[in-house]
Amino acid sequence: MRRLEGGEIGQLEYRKAGALGGKRSDLPPFSLSRVSLFRRSFVGLVGLLVCGTARAQETGVPHTESQYPLDPETAPRPTAYAVRATGPLRIDGRLDDAAWADARPISAFIQSQPDVGFPATERTVVRILYDDRNLYVGALCYDSMGKYVVTTLEYDFPGESTRNMDVFSITLDTFLDRRNSFIFLINPEGALRDGQTFNDSRQIDFAWRAVLDLKTTVHDSGWTVELAIPWTTLRFDPNRGDQQWGLNMLRRVRRKSEDSYWAPLDIRDPVHRMSKAGTLQGLSRLRAGRNLRVKPFVLGQNQWGDFETGDALEFDGGLDVKWGVTSGLTADGTFRTDFSQVEVDQEQVNLTRFPLFFPEQRDFFVENSGSFILGDVTERNYRMGSSLRDFTLFHSRRIGLSSDRRPVPIVGGARLTGRAGHFELGVLDMQTESFDSQQAENFGVLRLRRNLGNADLGAMFVNRQTTGGGGGVYNRSLGADANLRMFDHLIVNSYVARTEETNGAGDRTAARVSVAWRDRIWDMSGFVKHVGDGFNPAVGFVRRRGIRHAYATLGAHPRPSVLALQEINPYGEVHVITDLASDLLTRRGVLGLGVNFLDGTAVRLVYQNRFERLDEPFELGDVAVPVGRYDFHEARAELQTAVARPISGRVELSGGGFFDGHRISVETSALWRPHYRFSLEVGASRDDIELAAGPFSANTVRSQVRFAYSTGLFANVSVQYVDSNVDRLVVTNLRVNLIHAPLSDVFLVYTERRDLDTGTVERLITTKITKLFGF
Numbered sequence: 001m002r003r004l005e006g007g008e009i010g011q012l013e014y015r016k017a018g019a020l021g022g023k024r025s026d027l028p029p030f031s032l033s034r035v036s037l038f039r040r041s042f043v044g045l046v047g048l049l050v051c052g053t054a055r056a057q058e059t060g061v062p063h064t065e066s067q068y069p070l071d072p073e074t075a076p077r078p079t080a081y082a083v084r085a086t087g088p089l090r091i092d093g094r095l096d097d098a099a100w101a102d103a104r105p106i107s108a109f110i111q112s113q114p115d116v117g118f119p120a121t122e123r124t125v126v127r128i129l130y131d132d133r134n135l136y137v138g139a140l141c142y143d144s145m146g147k148y149v150v151t152t153l154e155y156d157f158p159g160e161s162t163r164n165m166d167v168f169s170i171t172l173d174t175f176l177d178r179r180n181s182f183i184f185l186i187n188p189e190g191a192l193r194d195g196q197t198f199n200d201s202r203q204i205d206f207a208w209r210a211v212l213d214l215k216t217t218v219h220d221s222g223w224t225v226e227l228a229i230p231w232t233t234l235r236f237d238p239n240r241g242d243q244q245w246g247l248n249m250l251r252r253v254r255r256k257s258e259d260s261y262w263a264p265l266d267i268r269d270p271v272h273r274m275s276k277a278g279t280l281q282g283l284s285r286l287r288a289g290r291n292l293r294v295k296p297f298v299l300g301q302n303q304w305g306d307f308e309t310g311d312a313l314e315f316d317g318g319l320d321v322k323w324g325v326t327s328g329l330t331a332d333g334t335f336r337t338d339f340s341q342v343e344v345d346q347e348q349v350n351l352t353r354f355p356l357f358f359p360e361q362r363d364f365f366v367e368n369s370g371s372f373i374l375g376d377v378t379e380r381n382y383r384m385g386s387s388l389r390d391f392t393l394f395h396s397r398r399i400g401l402s403s404d405r406r407p408v409p410i411v412g413g414a415r416l417t418g419r420a421g422h423f424e425l426g427v428l429d430m431q432t433e434s435f436d437s438q439q440a441e442n443f444g445v446l447r448l449r450r451n452l453g454n455a456d457l458g459a460m461f462v463n464r465q466t467t468g469g470g471g472g473v474y475n476r477s478l479g480a481d482a483n484l485r486m487f488d489h490l491i492v493n494s495y496v497a498r499t500e501e502t503n504g505a506g507d508r509t510a511a512r513v514s515v516a517w518r519d520r521i522w523d524m525s526g527f528v529k530h531v532g533d534g535f536n537p538a539v540g541f542v543r544r545r546g547i548r549h550a551y552a553t554l555g556a557h558p559r560p561s562v563l564a565l566q567e568i569n570p571y572g573e574v575h576v577i578t579d580l581a582s583d584l585l586t587r588r589g590v591l592g593l594g595v596n597f598l599d600g601t602a603v604r605l606v607y608q609n610r611f612e613r614l615d616e617p618f619e620l621g622d623v624a625v626p627v628g629r630y631d632f633h634e635a636r637a638e639l640q641t642a643v644a645r646p647i648s649g650r651v652e653l654s655g656g657g658f659f660d661g662h663r664i665s666v667e668t669s670a671l672w673r674p675h676y677r678f679s680l681e682v683g684a685s686r687d688d689i690e691l692a693a694g695p696f697s698a699n700t701v702r703s704q705v706r707f708a709y710s711t712g713l714f715a716n717v718s719v720q721y722v723d724s725n726v727d728r729l730v731v732t733n734l735r736v737n738l739i740h741a742p743l744s745d746v747f748l749v750y751t752e753r754r755d756l757d758t759g760t761v762e763r764l765i766t767t768k769i770t771k772l773f774g775f
Helices: 008-015 037-049 052-057 100-101
Strands: 079-081 111-115 124-130 134-142 167-173 183-185 192-198 203-205 213-219 221-229 242-254 258-261 280-282 294-305 312-324 329-335 408-422 421-432 441-452 457-468 476-487 488-499 509-519 522-532 547-556 565-578 584-597 600-616 619-620 623-625 626-638 647-658 661-675 678-691 694-712 715-726 728-741 744-755 759-770
Touching: 079 124, 100 124, 124 242, 134 167, 183 221, 329 694
Parallel strands: 079 280
Antiparallel strands: 111 258, 124 134, 134 221, 167 183, 167 242, 183 192, 192 203, 213 221, 242 258, 242 280, 294 312, 294 759, 312 329, 329 408, 408 421, 421 441, 441 457, 457 476, 476 488, 488 509, 509 522, 522 547, 547 565, 565 584, 584 600, 600 626, 619 623, 626 647, 647 661, 661 678, 678 694, 694 715, 715 728, 728 744, 744 759
16 A cells, blocks of 8 residues: 655645635633653654655655654754746635645654654644745644644734744745844734844844735644745845745644744754754745835824823824845835834833833834844843843934933934845934924934854944034944854854043943853853943943943753653852942842743742942932942742633742842732633732831732734733832823734824823824835
8 A cells, every 4th residue: 555645645634624614713722742751652653654754755854764853953954945836826725726736845843842853743734836926835734633722813923922822933044144034923813923033043023024915724634824925025135046045944733832843943942043944945036026115104193181282183194115225235214203003111110220121112113123233132042141131232212212201203214224245234314303302313323244154243333413503412332243153052242332422431431251151951151241430322221330240150951851841940140240440339149940841831939149339329219228238138939820821820929138128029910811812911019128218119000901803903902000109100001903904004092191199191192094005
């Protein structure tokens, strides 16, 4: 009896599924797959008997059944082939067009968890076609139980949702530089998260949005993805007749806690780690097109409750333009920029003597933000000791936002990003209007990076200067960085920076060198950093100045074959911070233990010993900590339950000494998701601090309701309440988003800020309509 090849198996099961219709809307229960010796043996046997012939017949698959379990670190990278379509394709999520029969099947996915190196327990068959207009991807995601987990229908769903539901993902390295990629993540109900990654996963930009055609269907055998990506959406070199691209694909089966990849990866590597991707061949004679997009917007806004300007009804409009200047460079322009549709910041209570970091949320600045990063960068799965929340030379929130987070009118701006030859380039120029007592300003950024195999060298220049009648007050920053990756586990990051400004004084330099090692078991890193007392990047962020900082850590990541356990992580770390005269300011020793389970449950235990020297009083609300030297201890325990379940929660309890007193903090949150269309999240925190000068307390309550009618219409409502010794504030935000055409939106936004002691601070309702025109 003749055995079926992989493609024939797919077609046979495809025919059994009929028209692949019968969409299922109920959310199946979550179940945890078991890890045992029996299961490992059974999985290996299934790989031999069911998938064996298919893998032997597929061109470019580098492994055979006798090699299981594969070592993801050393397994050869596979090759796949795209085929030019011989007929038309209708994107309906069914793969029943005749052209799909000519495509070469791609399968042989290998687990990264729970059974590393073994074949996936649920088969995935992918086919890739192309014609003069599009790249087509068809994926049959078989499921032996016909069940799946979906948590949302929202476009560009949050990254944490990606880990908590079934997903098919494809990444494309269109220049085959093994560093950068376009990524598309799709769930069974057709929700999409797309983006770009840079520098081998060091920076990820999920603000990038693709014009594409996507349909999914759910059927008795699993679910199907059909995707058409226009060549005008992607960037590649059309002068190369025969294209070779980097390629990897992910299949996540959430009910089994199973992740599998076409090009095998270890659990610590993401699907966009392009240095470990496979290769896609067979593409030829591609035309890039003009790559010109124009997106105008109109805006209606009614504001009342502002005590300075009174009620105001305004109408406005603006324009965004995106142009593919070359195959590697993209220019963006914006005129009369408006960000009223962006969700409000999450309120924070500051219990430190240092400034708070608020992340950027505005799409224009988040998009391609990886091109403008220089600072305390972190590496995925490495414990680095600091991050961009400690120092970044360029922080775009300095543009168009005042120090108290009020919008400053932006006249317009332009940006050029991408690659030219061996260089990566980022150029940005923005102009703001005068606002209150703040003069009009111009912001300019130039970032250049040269890739050298496993290393890169870069430089950045940032300029901020008044353009009104104020005499040209300026602030300028100049920096250079070098990053090196060796032996597949060792990374070295370094930078040096300097600022110059009107009436600047003191030590205006900053520098850092860090070295880190991470393999399957060990995690080691350390750095030394210097930040001068006069170092002031006015378009960046610095948490602490006038210091020298040394850091070291050692941790382990064993993966015991114990029921439901993914990884345990004991670690220790120490921070030593001195002033510029080498006198001790801060010392912090940490012992921690993290335990991760396959279903997403996590436990964290942390103990800290801290020393702090205060050279001036530290004010906390209406009480203060006096000058002195303080030595105290803290402990923290955290539990996060599996977010993929319909009901999940998080609780964190911490307490111990706090300067000349003590502190107890409790933070909790709960998420209820009865259906992928609806979720309710509530959270609360309380800080009780007893100091010698008196007590301080702070309470925050947050709630958010999300509703998705479809993948093109969704809404969310958030309410935040803050109550402390100095503030009693309620912030309400309602946001409705209708995607009425590709990359074209209608937004309805209501925002209110109310001080419970003085009344409404601001109340604003906005309607914004955008429409994309492509050429």
